[in-house]
Amino acid sequence: MSALSAVARAPAPRARALRPLVALLLAAGLHGAALASPASDIAELKKALATMKSDYDRRLGTLESQLHETQAELAKAKAANDAPPVAAASTAAPARAVAEAVAPVAPIAAIAAPAAVVDTSGNAPTGTAAGGANAFNPSISLILSGTYAHTSQDPGQARITGFALPPGAGVGVGSRGFSLAESELALAANIDPWLAGNINLSIGGDNSIEAEEAFITTTTLPSGLVLKAGRFFSGIGYLNSQHSHTWDFVDNPIAYQAMLGTQYADDGLQLHWLAPTDQYMEFGLEAGRGRGFPGDDGSRNAAGMTAFTFHTGGDLGDSISWRGGLSLLQASATDQTLVQDAYGNLDATALFNGRTRVVVADGVMKWAPNGNATHTYFKLQGEWLQSRRDGNLSQVADGPFALHQVQSGGYVQGVWQFMPMWRVGLRTERLNPGRDNWALAPGLADDFHPTKNSVMVDFSESEFARVRLQFAQDRTRQGFVDNQWQLQYQTSLGAHGAHAY
Amino acid sequence: MTSLIKTPSLVALALAATSALPAHAAVKVLACEPEWGALATELGGDLVDVGVATTAMQDPHQVQAKPSLISRARNADMVACTGAELEIGWLPVLLQQSGNPRIQPGQPGNFAAADFVRTLDVPKQVDRSQGDVHPDGNPHIQTDPRNIALAANALGARLAQVDPSHAAQYKQRLDAFNAKWQGNMARWAKQAAPLKGVAIAAHHKAYAYMEDWLGLTEVAVLEPKPGVEPSASHLEEVLATLKSRPARMVIYSAYQDAKPDEWLSEHAHVPAVKLPFTVGGTDGAKDLTGLFDDTVARLLGALK
Numbered sequence: 001m002s003a004l005s006a007v008a009r010a011p012a013p014r015a016r017a018l019r020p021l022v023a024l025l026l027a028a029g030l031h032g033a034a035l036a037s038p039a040s041d042i043a044e045l046k047k048a049l050a051t052m053k054s055d056y057d058r059r060l061g062t063l064e065s066q067l068h069e070t071q072a073e074l075a076k077a078k079a080a081n082d083a084p085p086v087a088a089a090s091t092a093a094p095a096r097a098v099a100e101a102v103a104p105v106a107p108i109a110a111i112a113a114p115a116a117v118v119d120t121s122g123n124a125p126t127g128t129a130a131g132g133a134n135a136f137n138p139s140i141s142l143i144l145s146g147t148y149a150h151t152s153q154d155p156g157q158a159r160i161t162g163f164a165l166p167p168g169a170g171v172g173v174g175s176r177g178f179s180l181a182e183s184e185l186a187l188a189a190n191i192d193p194w195l196a197g198n199i200n201l202s203i204g205g206d207n208s209i210e211a212e213e214a215f216i217t218t219t220t221l222p223s224g225l226v227l228k229a230g231r232f233f234s235g236i237g238y239l240n241s242q243h244s245h246t247w248d249f250v251d252n253p254i255a256y257q258a259m260l261g262t263q264y265a266d267d268g269l270q271l272h273w274l275a276p277t278d279q280y281m282e283f284g285l286e287a288g289r290g291r292g293f294p295g296d297d298g299s300r301n302a303a304g305m306t307a308f309t310f311h312t313g314g315d316l317g318d319s320i321s322w323r324g325g326l327s328l329l330q331a332s333a334t335d336q337t338l339v340q341d342a343y344g345n346l347d348a349t350a351l352f353n354g355r356t357r358v359v360v361a362d363g364v365m366k367w368a369p370n371g372n373a374t375h376t377y378f379k380l381q382g383e384w385l386q387s388r389r390d391g392n393l394s395q396v397a398d399g400p401f402a403l404h405q406v407q408s409g410g411y412v413q414g415v416w417q418f419m420p421m422w423r424v425g426l427r428t429e430r431l432n433p434g435r436d437n438w439a440l441a442p443g444l445a446d447d448f449h450p451t452k453n454s455v456m457v458d459f460s461e462s463e464f465a466r467v468r469l470q471f472a473q474d475r476t477r478q479g480f481v482d483n484q485w486q487l488q489y490q491t492s493l494g495a496h497g498a499h500a501y
Numbered sequence: 502m503t504s505l506i507k508t509p510s511l512v513a514l515a516l517a518a519t520s521a522l523p524a525h526a527a528v529k530v531l532a533c534e535p536e537w538g539a540l541a542t543e544l545g546g547d548l549v550d551v552g553v554a555t556t557a558m559q560d561p562h563q564v565q566a567k568p569s570l571i572s573r574a575r576n577a578d579m580v581a582c583t584g585a586e587l588e589i590g591w592l593p594v595l596l597q598q599s600g601n602p603r604i605q606p607g608q609p610g611n612f613a614a615a616d617f618v619r620t621l622d623v624p625k626q627v628d629r630s631q632g633d634v635h636p637d638g639n640p641h642i643q644t645d646p647r648n649i650a651l652a653a654n655a656l657g658a659r660l661a662q663v664d665p666s667h668a669a670q671y672k673q674r675l676d677a678f679n680a681k682w683q684g685n686m687a688r689w690a691k692q693a694a695p696l697k698g699v700a701i702a703a704h705h706k707a708y709a710y711m712e713d714w715l716g717l718t719e720v721a722v723l724e725p726k727p728g729v730e731p732s733a734s735h736l737e738e739v740l741a742t743l744k745s746r747p748a749r750m751v752i753y754s755a756y757q758d759a760k761p762d763e764w765l766s767e768h769a770h771v772p773a774v775k776l777p778f779t780v781g782g783t784d785g786a787k788d789l790t791g792l793f794d795d796t797v798a799r800l801l802g803a804l805k
Binding site: 196217219220221222223224225226272273274275276277278279280281282311312313314315318321322323366370371372373374375420421462463464493498499500501 | 555556558559560563564565566567568569571572573575576589590591592593594595597598599600601602605629632633728729730756758
């Protein structure tokens with residue numbers, strides 16, 4: 001593209017450069033004319049100018065026709081180019097040699113493209129193979145989303161009874177009425193032959209900007225290894241690593257809210273290894289600072305979070321695919337403030353020192369007739385989380401004491417696309433607060449288990465836009481039933497982001 | 502904690518044991534679509550071990566990077582795909598998750614057939630208001646056997662590059678394929694002569710190359726925008742168009758829902774013709790030769 005425009009522009013600057021020369025000649029000529037007999041000289045000058053004009057017209061014409069010829073030849077060359085662009089590369093030094101071998105071919109392809117355009121107006125296609133300074137711009141993808149929420153309880157009072165969380169933990173629908181949900185801006189590109197980079201900025205309805213993910217990742221490590229560094233969503237479970245615009249419900253499961261601080265992201269390193277087997281088996285190791293709950297972002301040299309993930313999966317015939325996994329995340333906390341919802345809306349706080357281990361078992365199964373999900377498909381997924389806290393509590397009424405707490409919970413959901421564009425989904429969730437020796441939950445009914453049931457219907461007018469209506473009956477706060485209606489739109493602009501399974 | 506630290510050394514050991522592949526192993530090719538799998542088999546024979554990511558019953562735009570595909574990509578020496586952004590919704594994530602440097606873009610093990618043919622329908626403006634447009638042009642290149650010939654030359658050379666110890670065999674197989682294909686193309690050209698200038702309606706803009714090859718005239722497309730399912734109101738419009746510009750048949754691909762085509766067939770009184778679209782789409786399309794034999798036969802059948 002750039003080569004083409006450089007050629008196309010060439011005559012113009014040349015003509016411009018000639019203008020002062022012409023002016024000078026004119027001035028000299030006029031000056032001369034003033035001295036000699038005027039009429040004949042002016043006629044001669046006019047003639048000279050006309051000759052010059054026709055001369056340049058001819059030259060421009062020649063250049064243009066040459067340009068057209070070149071274009072046609074290049075188009076032909078591309079069509080007939082049956083040798084692969086990398087044919088010259090020796091196998092001994094692939095990456096570099098390939099880059100060099102490809103280089104001379106790339107401009108040909110770029111020039112040939114407009115020649116193949118059906119339209120002959122000569123307008124170059126916009127948005128393809130941008131040349132010049134923009135050629136290396138990262139791909140940009142933007143998610144715009146908004147919600148309307150109608151709840152029967154005040155979202156400000158949302159609690160998950162029996163689950164002690166840090167103050168300000170994201171629980172419940174957030175806010176009522178109209179709100180700008182999370183907008184996401186993602187930029188991604190290769191950095192060099194060995195690394196790629198990616199950033200996901202989340203812009204909240206309250207004008208806050210958060211780097212949701214910002215990492216670099218290797219692209220050429222051998223043997224199925226991929227190393228990631230920076231901030232990333234942990235690979236534990238199924239939903240944890242997925243951005244909110246790919247969720248099948250407006251909100252994420254209460255088990256994630258109660259045990260992983262809605263979604264666990266951390267600053268650190270992640271090593272993935274894909275086993276060289278026919279059966280999909282992926283192992284992951286992560287180490288991070290323990291930035292979010294159940295970590296506490298404490299000041300320490302050692303890793304505040306370590307995680308191990310394992311996933312496997314495969315196909316059952318053409319119509320069914322599945323993935324299952326088991327993960328363990330361990331995070332440390334030092335003087336972590338925890339707020340426990342006590343019956344009667346009396347919140348009690350304490351400081352926790354110790355370690356939290358979260359085990360996640362996850363499974364997902366997708367069915368589509370012959371594997372063709374265009375018309376109908378069904379997706380069944382479920383996750384179960386167990387959180388174990390071991391350490392001690394201080395600043396509580398009856399003095400510091402050792403805390404051993406085991407809590408668990410999970411969800412099962414099914415989403416069915418019953419016709420193109422239309423889907424319905426059901427989700428049922430249940431948590432078990434467990435029994436522990438923290439006496440700060442007075443009045444916690446022996447048999448109270450936070451539960452939530454949700455039903456949603458969504459319509460996708462295209463791959464890039466979706467409207468969703470969701471109703472949920474939330475019984476996560478003892479003694480209250482919150483009927484939540486949420487209406488949401490989600491759109492995707494820019495780069496066509498490929499989604500993980 | 503200690504167990505977590507020990508694991509990487511175990512991983513490293515396992516890698517050392519598995520990274521050196523035996524020299525006699527066949528080249529593992531993962532084809533994105535059946536036609537490139539069939540072509541790799543024609544050109545590689547016993548030298549290649551071909552897996553195909555999709556079937557003729559699946560829409561190649563709408564595939565997921567599912568676990569079985571990730572593990573196949575992990576172990577592949579080469580991916581053979583269409584390119585031109587046909588696989589944009591799943592191939593990039595598949596390549597990224599495979600952790601396999603051999604098949605990344607720019608490597609000899611990443612083959613995109615559309616790089617070697619002249620693409621049609623390159624939009625002069627790219628905007629999503631136009632539907633799911635492909636900025637690099639129409640990606641359904643396999644419906645023209647001339648493109649198969651171009652892709653074969655490129656793929657043959659690429660196989661020889663990935664597996665240089667068998668370069669002579671690949672050359673030999675490519676020459677044999679070319680000879681056979683030239684004969685095939687001459688036969689199809691002769692058989693399909695009555696199709697020249699015939700007006701058709703198509704379900705999706707999937708046959709631009711076939712129309713170019715056979716001289717068919719596409720007078721209507723059932724999808725209002727690429728990738729958007731035909732609606733009742735749009736079908737009425739298409740029907741109205743066909744009143745002024747009659748088509749001899751309406752064509753659709755094996756993986757597509759035939760209901761709109763059958764509706765139009767009934768109301769416009771023209772046959773609805775199911776085309777294999779790729780290898781395996783119909784019983785007759787067992788291989789590449791069968792794909793075009795069956796396609797030409799079905800089109801000719803609709804003229805009767």
